[in-house]
Amino acid sequence: MTIAFPEKFVAGVVAHINEDHRREMLDLAHGLAGQNWASEASLLHADKHGLDLLLHAADREERLRVTFDEPLERPNQFRPALIALIQRARQALPDSAATSSRRSIELSDALYNYLHAVSLREPEVLQQLRAETARNPEGRMQVGPEQGQFMALLLQLIGAQRTIEIGVFTGYSTLWTALALPANGRIVACDVNAEWTSIGQRYWAEAGVAHKIDLCLAPAAETLAALLADNQAGQFDFAFIDADKASYDEYYEQCLQLLRPGGLIAIDNVLWGGAVADETQQDADTRALRALNAKLHSDDRIDISMLPVGDGLTLARKRLGA
Numbered sequence: 098m099t100i101a102f103p104e105k106f107v108a109g110v111v112a113h114i115n116e117d118h119r120r121e122m123l124d125l126a127h128g129l130a131g132q133n134w135a136s137e138a139s140l141l142h143a144d145k146h147g148l149d150l151l152l153h154a155a156d157r158e159e160r161l162r163v164t165f166d167e168p169l170e171r172p173n174q175f176r177p178a179l180i181a182l183i184q185r186a187r188q189a190l191p192d193s194a195a196t197s198s199r200r201s202i203e204l205s206d207a208l209y210n211y212l213h214a215v216s217l218r219e220p221e222v223l224q225q226l227r228a229e230t231a232r233n234p235e236g237r238m239q240v241g242p243e244q245g246q247f248m249a250l251l252l253q254l255i256g257a258q259r260t261i262e263i264g265v266f267t268g269y270s271t272l273w274t275a276l277a278l279p280a281n282g283r284i285v286a287c288d289v290n291a292e293w294t295s296i297g298q299r300y301w302a303e304a305g306v307a308h309k310i311d312l313c314l315a316p317a318a319e320t321l322a323a324l325l326a327d328n329q330a331g332q333f334d335f336a337f338i339d340a341d342k343a344s345y346d347e348y349y350e351q352c353l354q355l356l357r358p359g360g361l362i363a364i365d366n367v368l369w370g371g372a373v374a375d376e377t378q379q380d381a382d383t384r385a386l387r388a389l390n391a392k393l394h395s396d397d398r399i400d401i402s403m404l405p406v407g408d409g410l411t412l413a414r415k416r417l418g419a
């Protein structure tokens with residue numbers, strides 16, 4: 098593990114270490130708060146005998162006094178001693194603290210825009226649909242464009258031809274899917290709202306992919322049950338679950354039957370704005386998501402990865418023997 102110390106920080110410490118300028122050291126540490134390394138360890142105080150550190154874990158903070166083996170007399174002794182000490186301190190911490198440095202980066206508006214600027218290849222028809230959806234009062238229900246593009250890539254990676262979409266809304270994620278599928282690709286698109294989905298239908302036609310999309314306006318559990326009754330088990334490559342949260346578990350079980358071994362289920366909103374990790378949140382949707390997340394963690398029918406994409410996205414691959 099490597100800890101990167103900003104040059105400014107090291108230079109400041111070296112300049113002050115032998116003078117014991119406590120006030121400046123504290124100011125320096127506070128001034129660096131928010132930089133990457135400071136989200137793991139803040140320096141509260143330093144002198145030639147040792148350091149007072151505040152170590153930040155995901156769920157708490159821990160204060161630690163570490164002492165050098167010998168008092169530091171020369172500035173060039175400081176940097177390697179500091180790195181060795183912090184590594185030793187971090188190894189003594191529980192896992193949550195030790196892994197926090199590798200957690201996903203927080204996205205400022207500027208960074209989010211940058212990410213789009215250097216990676217998004219959103220076709221114009223999708224841009225137009227996204228702009229129209231943004232004017233809808235419920236527009237935040239739509240997945241972000243980087244998530245749509247990511248799922249399109251997944252579809253190409255697994256060579257998907259037949260997919261299930263549970264929760265269409267204005268058809269944005271459905272359109273990403275339709276554009277990613279080959280000419281003979283087909284989507285069973287489930288929703289209960291004719292008004293919202295009619296917006297999508299206009300854009301699907303404009304994009305020339307309407308023939309790939311079978312829109313089923315009925316509760317999704319009924320549509321999926323009908324597919325199973327029609328001997329469609331094992332016939333699908335991919336399913337995207339993004340509808341009413343209370344039914345997610347039912348959709349998951351149905352999709353698992355409908356998927357071929359090696360097929361992929363993507364489940365949206367699994368972090369639910371952070372509510373799943375907040376025990377004071379006990380509404381039905383949060384509890385349903387929490388229960389499903391726990392269930393999937395130990396479900397040996399699938400391989401999983403939960404990603405901090407959008408509002409949280411779980412990928413579940415149906416195992417070959419399942």
Ligand SMILES: C[S@@+](CC[C@H](N)C(=O)[O-])C[C@H]1O[C@@H](n2cnc3c(N)ncnc32)[C@H](O)[C@@H]1O
Pocket residue numbers: 238239240263264265266267268269270271287288289290293315316317318339340341344
């Ligand atoms: C979060 S939105 C889907 C967003 C869409 N995937 C996108 O990225 O644009 C949820 C959708 O689920 C639909 N829905 C709610 N309950 C449903 C049910 N029981 N069966 C099918 N769809 C349902 C809603 O009408 C809504 O359009």
